[in-house]
Amino acid sequence: MAAPTMKAIRLHEYGGPETLRYDEVPRPKPGPGEALVRTHAVGVNPPDWYLRGGMTSMPGKPDTTVTLPVIPGTDVSGVVAAVAPDVGGFTVGDEVYGLLRFPGFDGHAYAEYVTAPAADLAHKPPGIDHVQAAGAPMSALTAWQFLIDVGHDHPSPFQEAPHRPTPLGPGTTVLVNGAAGGVGHFAVQLAKRKGARVIAVASGAHESFLRDLGADEFIDYTRARPEDLVHDLDLVLDTVGGPHSARFLPTLKRGGALFQVLPGAYDPEEAAKLGVTVSSAQVRSSCTQLAELGRLFDTGALRVAIDSTFPLADARAAHERAARGHIRGKIVLTVPQG
Structure with a gap:
């Protein structure tokens, strides 16, 4: 009898979205400590296009486990099809979601x-569907680990000191830059849930969306510079990063913090003079935190916004959508069941 196969997206070479190929490949078998998941939906995240572009090792991990051809992807929602003998807590038929083997490029989630x-x-929250669940893990865990609880003591590859979230509550003000994106739209909700006053920065098309998520104030960065409009902030969560991240330093009160989700340039001497902290972190898989987030998703206290969906076979189109930017929430691949 021939070994079972499946459809999967693979990279045979690095490059643009056109390098994503829809292949027939052997179906994997779960090893020790693993479950086999029949995928229903897959979240699309920046590391997916970093890998496609040729990045094969994570910050802090000089060695790579990537060999071509490779299946990208880390965020998955689906149904348990088999479990290894040493796995407890899951049985065949359970609906599950997760961020797989991150930090790293060994998730291999773009597959059936x-x-x-x-x-x-x-366990997947019953109150959301597989598309929403697949859109959550990496982005929601990033927002949670930056703002609420890191949940681990692994050294950061970005800084010597461990990242420590800023206590949030009534009387604190948080600005979220890039608020409409994957991490940003979760950060707005989590900060608001903690009682903070939340200022959302995005393009004008996203104002009603972000106010509906709880933003108290909105700044359209295409019309005004946020650093000219705000001051005495307790926290800036910058999901954009890049060379302009330092512009937020003067908006902070003494003792405030700038959290950079993506690397951003800044002058440590300026930060010290202003009496503010700049910190970053590397998101990590966490079943415990996903379970906690799942309770919020299930009750509707936290929402997953879906920008667009594409069939697994059209992963190229999903990556082309991501490259156009101005994403509202998450891009998700759907996997036909049959």
Whole structure:
């Protein structure tokens, strides 16, 4: 009898979205500590196009495990199809979601089936569907680990000191730059849930969306510079990064903090003079935090916004959509069931 196969997206070479190929490949088998998940939906995230472009090792990990051809992807929602004998807590038929083997490029989620470390999975919240669940893990965990609880003591590859979230509550003000994106739209909701006053920065088309998520104030960066309009902030969460991130330093009160989700340029001497902190972190898989987030998703206290969906076979189109930017929430690949 021939070994079972499946459809998957693979990279045979690095380059643009056109390098994503829809292949027939062997179906994986779960190893020790793993479950086999029949994929229903897959979240699309920046590391997917970083890998496609030739990035094969994560910050802090000089070695790579990537060999071509490779299946990209880390965020998955689906149904358990099999479990290794040493796995407890999951049985065949369970609906699950997770961020697989991150930080790293070994998630291999762009496929009809994927093996997943049980430690990276949580039960899918019944209150959301597979598309919403697949859009959540990396972005929601990033927002959670930056703002609420890091949840681990692994050294950061970006700084010597461990990242520590700023206590949020009534009387604190948080600005979220890039608020309409994957991490940003979760950050707006989590900061608001903590009682903070939230200022959302995005293009004008996203104002009603972000106010509906709880933003108290909105700044359209295409019409005004946020650094000219705000001051005495307790926290800036900058999901954009880049050479202009330092413009937020003067907006902070003494003792305030700038959290950079993506690397951003700044002058440490200026930060010290202003009495503010600049900090970053590297998101990590966490079944415990996914379970906690799942309770919020299930009750509607936290929402997953979906920018667009594409069939797995059209992963190229999904990456082309991502390259156009101005994303509202998450891009998700759907996997036909049959």
